[in-house]
Amino acid sequence: MRSSVIGISAAVLAALTLAPAASAAPEGQFTGRDRDFTLDTHEDLLTRKPNGQLAVSAAVPVGYGASTPINNGWNNAHWLSAGDISGDGHPDVLAEVNGIITAHKHSGAYSPANPFATLNGTTQYGGWGWNFFDQKVLYDEDGNGLVDVTAREISTGKIFTWLTGIENGQVVVSPAFEMGTGWSGIDQFDIADLNFDGISDWVVRQGSQLVAYYGQPAPAAKSASPAPKRAVTDAATPGAKAAAAPEFQILSEGWDLANAFEIKDVDLNGKPDLVSRLTANGQLVAFLNTTTEVGGFTWYSGQYPLGTTWANDSFLT
Ligand SMILES: [Ca+2]
Ligand SMILES: [Ca+2]
Numbered sequence: 001m002r003s004s005v006i007g008i009s010a011a012v013l014a015a016l017t018l019a020p021a022a023s024a025a026p027e028g029q030f031t032g033r034d035r036d037f038t039l040d041t042h043e044d045l046l047t048r049k050p051n052g053q054l055a056v057s058a059a060v061p062v063g064y065g066a067s068t069p070i071n072n073g074w075n076n077a078h079w080l081s082a083g084d085i086s087g088d089g090h091p092d093v094l095a096e097v098n099g100i101i102t103a104h105k106h107s108g109a110y111s112p113a114n115p116f117a118t119l120n121g122t123t124q125y126g127g128w129g130w131n132f133f134d135q136k137v138l139y140d141e142d143g144n145g146l147v148d149v150t151a152r153e154i155s156t157g158k159i160f161t162w163l164t165g166i167e168n169g170q171v172v173v174s175p176a177f178e179m180g181t182g183w184s185g186i187d188q189f190d191i192a193d194l195n196f197d198g199i200s201d202w203v204v205r206q207g208s209q210l211v212a213y214y215g216q217p218a219p220a221a222k223s224a225s226p227a228p229k230r231a232v233t234d235a236a237t238p239g240a241k242a243a244a245a246p247e248f249q250i251l252s253e254g255w256d257l258a259n260a261f262e263i264k265d266v267d268l269n270g271k272p273d274l275v276s277r278l279t280a281n282g283q284l285v286a287f288l289n290t291t292t293e294v295g296g297f298t299w300y301s302g303q304y305p306l307g308t309t310w311a312n313d314s315f316l317t
């Protein structure tokens, strides 16, 4: 499927757009996380600038506006992302430094005149040792409204999920649930329920392909205790434990030309879109979800350019 076109063109880094002639209407909305820092109900783009500033780019139709710094001194973070872990419905910023994750809480207010007041207060998330894991993603795996951490153990290639809860006003983190094996070969990872069946889907880069592994339902819970809704997924035999959604789908070829990947609702229509950044020119591009088969496959447009504002940023989220 690789195009012979040289250079950056829609034909090279291209989502596959073989949408079926007819499909079911989507019945869900983009759920599982919320990165609306500006409190207008639209999820924004959070990045780290080259000078170490944390910056918010507010969602605009279609794309993201200028970077507004909201905090200084994030140079030493080995990872950062955002989601609500405190239960107030506003996105907190989680950052890992030397194996410790600290949550920087959203204050509950946002003012363009005083953006440095957006974050207010910190709390440690879980224990130590987060440096033994990479490909960390925030997504609400049990549907309790708080984002959970899913990450790959570097030494084994296994993927684990830790559920976030609140007890007596304190953030608590569950023991790890093993969610998958054989994932050493991926180098980009994000999670969303692409096909609106209530089960999280993993989207990974494997070589030059972007591939969706549609989540299968977990076996009936053995107890009333909270657990992820998603069954364990073996990279070699995806979906072998159940046969609800499709096992996997190659979403795009040519993804080796991208140096960043995120799932975001870029056009604010409630459907998750694919976002990447072209290594060659720093252009952020979106592949807009055009068709969702509920519980089935998903289909995307060609490249939609979003600009070079974030060409040198890290941890786009
Ligand atoms: Ca917003
Ligand atoms: Ca959760």
Ligand SMILES: [Ca+2]
Binding pocket: 192, 193, 194, 195, 196, 197, 198, 199, 200, 201, 214, 215, 245
């Ligand atoms: Ca799904």
Ligand SMILES: [Ca+2]
Binding pocket: 264, 265, 266, 267, 268, 269, 270, 271, 272, 273, 288, 289
């Ligand atoms: Ca969308």
